[in-house]
Amino acid sequence: MALLTSFDFVVVGAGVAGLRAAIELSEHGSVLCLAKRELTESNTQYAQGGIAVALAADDSPELHLADTLAAGAGLVNAEAARVLVTEGPERVRELLGWGARFDRSGHGDLAFTREGAHSRNRVLHANGDSTGREIGRTLYAHASTIKAIELRAFGFARDLLLSGDRVAGIEVLHEDGSTEHIRARAVLLASGGMGMVYANTTNPDVATADGPAMALRAGAELADMEFLQFHPTALYLPKAPRFLLSEAMRGEGAQLRNDRGERFMLGCHPLAELAPRDIVARAIHHELEISTAAEPMVYLDLTHLPAEHLKSRFPRIYQTCLKYGLDLTRQPLPTRPAAHYAMGGVRTDLDGRATLPGLYAAGEAACTGVHGGNRLASNSLLEGLVFGARAAKAMLAEKPLGGHAAPPSAAYGNGDACALRREVQELMESNAGIVRDAARLTTAIDRLRQIQAELPAPTDRLRAEARNIAACGLAIACSALARRESRGGHYRSDFPERDDSAFQQHSVLGPKGLRFE
Numbered sequence: 072m073a074l075l076t077s078f079d080f081v082v083v084g085a086g087v088a089g090l091r092a093a094i095e096l097s098e099h100g101s102v103l104c105l106a107k108r109e110l111t112e113s114n115t116q117y118a119q120g121g122i123a124v125a126l127a128a129d130d131s132p133e134l135h136l137a138d139t140l141a142a143g144a145g146l147v148n149a150e151a152a153r154v155l156v157t158e159g160p161e162r163v164r165e166l167l168g169w170g171a172r173f174d175r176s177g178h179g180d181l182a183f184t185r186e187g188a189h190s191r192n193r194v195l196h197a198n199g200d201s202t203g204r205e206i207g208r209t210l211y212a213h214a215s216t217i218k219a220i221e222l223r224a225f226g227f228a229r230d231l232l233l234s235g236d237r238v239a240g241i242e243v244l245h246e247d248g249s250t251e252h253i254r255a256r257a258v259l260l261a262s263g264g265m266g267m268v269y270a271n272t273t274n275p276d277v278a279t280a281d282g283p284a285m286a287l288r289a290g291a292e293l294a295d296m297e298f299l300q301f302h303p304t305a306l307y308l309p310k311a312p313r314f315l316l317s318e319a320m321r322g323e324g325a326q327l328r329n330d331r332g333e334r335f336m337l338g339c340h341p342l343a344e345l346a347p348r349d350i351v352a353r354a355i356h357h358e359l360e361i362s363t364a365a366e367p368m369v370y371l372d373l374t375h376l377p378a379e380h381l382k383s384r385f386p387r388i389y390q391t392c393l394k395y396g397l398d399l400t401r402q403p404l405p406t407r408p409a410a411h412y413a414m415g416g417v418r419t420d421l422d423g424r425a426t427l428p429g430l431y432a433a434g435e436a437a438c439t440g441v442h443g444g445n446r447l448a449s450n451s452l453l454e455g456l457v458f459g460a461r462a463a464k465a466m467l468a469e470k471p472l473g474g475h476a477a478p479p480s481a482a483y484g485n486g487d488a489c490a491l492r493r494e495v496q497e498l499m500e501s502n503a504g505i506v507r508d509a510a511r512l513t514t515a516i517d518r519l520r521q522i523q524a525e526l527p528a529p530t531d532r533l534r535a536e537a538r539n540i541a542a543c544g545l546a547i548a549c550s551a552l553a554r555r556e557s558r559g560g561h562y563r564s565d566f567p568e569r570d571d572s573a574f575q576q577h578s579v580l581g582p583k584g585l586r587f588e
């Protein structure tokens with residue numbers, strides 16, 4: 072028997088989107104804000120580069136909008152992007168008011184830096200390369216002072232509770248295997264990214280696509296699942312997590328070399344290492360495929376740059392590399408592309424409303440269309456703040472609901488969840504990664520369908536996560552197979568061109584199958 076509890080609102084996730092939403096909701100009722108591991112373990116904590124916001128004197132929301140639209144490969148929802156850039160400044164000022172310490176110039180003014188595809192210096196950063204950690208610290212410190220918010224670590228949301236066709240709460244699976252049914256007027260999925268669907272990812276272990284998978288099982292729609300950003304440069308060491316080697320390192324002059332020592336980007340693009348992310352990622356992928364070395368490798372080389380500057384510009388990256396025995400001032404860093412950011416997710420309107428009543432989503436778990444087919448660097452932290460707050464405001468209108476509520480029913484197999492989870496990740500890496508084609512996607516889809524039938528009942532967190540990874544892997548592969556063109560984060564070697572006449576549309580996956588609209 073599940074323990075029964077209730078709150079006015081449940082927020083699944085304690086990253087930037089979840090915490091911002093919880094703060095807003097707390098003015099109007101009781102809020103449970105869950106993290107499935109420690110409260111500090113989220114994609115937000117690992118965000119290095121910064122948060123984009125039009126606050127500099129020579130900048131404007133209009134310019135930020137133009138850059139966001141240009142980056143999105145023809146698929147940005149312009150209304151959502153306008154909301155992002157116009158409400159962003161207010162949300163960031165609010166964060167400053169709550170004590171966020173962004174880096175400042177010698178005169179005490181906010182220091183804005185520039186990142187790829189931004190036409191102005193508009194990216195705020197903290198402690199050099201620890202922006203997400205500072206934003207998370209600020210929101211957490213503020214939320215902790217609010218009595219109406221219960222911040223709960225190790226609270227794993229396994230499924231949504233349904234009452235008819237309405238979401239009425241969540242089912243939490245405790246570490247000891249017991250369950251709790253938590254009723255709420257509305258549920259917000261702010262569960263972050265889905266990097267763990269792939270074998271190589273910059274995301275932490277918690278990014279197992281739980282939100283979109285739960286939403287899909289309950290009958291909500293997902294959108295744009297085929298669009299993933301693969302970061303070109305993640306540290307690649309056998310026993311280390313794929314730690315992100317920031318784009319800013321290439322901005323400072325880092326060079327990419329193949330295992331023959333050649334600087335291959337010079338022949339690929341006029342901007343060489345500073346070419347757009349998807350081009351650099353594909354070039355690295357190509358070098359790895361054509362290498363004849365026993366273990367193909369590509370290196371990010373900073374050894375020609377001043378050591379002291381590197382240590383102060385990238386303190387966290389420098390220390391992390393040292394931890395794994397690499398001194399980046401003296402040794403080239405082994406690197407590979409890794410799944411980094413999901414443009415797709417739970418389909419929502421501009422107020423975070425999903426297609427199922429009572430359900431909302433915000434942050435990386437959601438798809439408002441704000442990033443289109445490709446995210447403009449540093450727009451995602453801002454998205455979490457802006458759409459977290461908006462979703463919370465919309466949730467206030469939901470009324471309490473009585474009656475019976477239960478998770479969606481499902482059938483299970485008796486396979487080994489750990490082995491199947493690993494297989495999904497390898498399958499996605501080889502068949503639905505940076506370079507895709509119909510044959511490889513079909514192989515992935517066929518096997519993923521079998522795996523779904525083999526997965527055992529989700530009686531512990533790892534089993535439940537395996538189910539979510541497989542479900543979202545299948546959603547990505549099916550959407551990628553249907554999009555017979557290349558655009559933004561989706562590249563098909565059998566359809567290498569963009570095809571606006573057929574595919575300037577969003578993919579939508581729901582209970583009735585897949586469609587474009």
Ligand SMILES: Cc1cc2nc3c(=O)[nH]c(=O)nc-3n(C[C@H](O)[C@H](O)[C@H](O)COP(=O)(O)OP(=O)(O)OC[C@H]3O[C@@H](n4cnc5c(N)ncnc54)[C@H](O)[C@@H]3O)c2cc1C
Binds near residue numbers: 089105274
């Ligand atoms: C290495 C790295 C660098 C990045 N750099 C930048 C950058 O410079 N600028 C930028 O804008 N973006 C950056 N990003 C992207 C950005 O960090 C994320 O998109 C953003 O932080 C997502 O915030 P979120 O609140 O949606 O989710 P997250 O911050 O990922 O939080 C998700 C939360 O959901 C919880 N959760 C998940 N599933 C469950 C479940 N089943 N039950 C209960 N809780 C659950 C987790 O425990 C966590 O608390 C980076 C990402 C990475 C990985």
